[in-house]
Amino acid sequence: MFTPTPERLMYEGKAKQVYATDNPAEIVIHYKDDATAFNGVKKASIADKGVINARISAFFMDRVAAAGVPTAFLRQLGPRDQLCQKVEIIPVELVVRNVVAGSLAKRLGMQEGFRLQRPLLEHFYKSDALNDPQINEEGAVLLGFAQAWELAAMREYSLVVNDVLRAFWDGLGVELVDFKLEFGRVGGRVVLADEITPDGSRLWERATGRKLDKDVVRRDLGDLGDTYRELYRRVFGESLA
Ligand SMILES: Nc1ncnc2c1ncn2[C@@H]1O[C@H](COP(=O)(O)OP(=O)(O)O)[C@@H](O)[C@H]1O
Ligand SMILES: [Mg+2]
Secondary structure, eight states: OOOOOGGGEEEEOSSEEEEEOSSTTEEEEEEOSEEEETTTTEEEEOTTHHHHHHHHHHHHHHHHHHTTOOBSEEEEEETTEEEEEOOEEOSEEEEEEEEOOHHHHHHHTOOTTOEEEEEEEEEEEOOTTTTOOEEOHHHHHHTTSSOHHHHHHHHHHHHHHHHHHHHHHHHTTEEEEEEEEEEEEETTEEEEESOOSGGGEEEEETTTOOBOSTHHHHTTOSOHHHHHHHHHHHHHSSOOO
């Protein structure tokens, strides 16, 4: 098991910490219980969230890898710790949308819930200071954030991830509304990095429309800890020990 020590801490983000390992090509990602919404404006600590997200992310990373998407994830070292390839994060976040919700609904003055004919991919410049502003592909290339072939790979992989996740959640009676992905560069190729978790997804219970994601916190709809524990039960068929 990996013991995170302060000397090895490379970066502390909103939901995770990144630690150096003895191998310069690998890092450990440690999942915290901290929850943020509105880009860090709303904060809370949710018991076991880190454990839940780590296990769900590992589970989905393995599934998308099996579907042909290269990922930085290597293996789970402990309940909150993942060994990953160290990549250079591409500062363009990809959001895949199946249903209109969240910032898209707000931006266009639309009601949430419009089902898109096919997935809509949106690009955002990864910058906490600027609140991750939206950018188009041409802008991302011309401003030097990513190369055109990298964006093409990111888009292609995102659609595969969408197919895998959507089918999986569908089987649990949950609609995958949208989710965010980050990619990185390593050894001259593009790989899926960071996480695939409920934190970065919007999930609606199909039968009731009940929100099973961070909108619970954003809109004060209930207890996010209970929601995450319920997602965990549905995904793994067992309660969190
Ligand atoms: N495989 C990886 N190699 C290097 N950096 C990574 C990798 N996976 C994720 N990261 C970065 O590690 C950080 C994870 O911490 P997180 O709490 O999610 O940060 P943030 O507050 O920026 O969302 C993010 O900056 C993410 O881009
Ligand atoms: Mg993050």
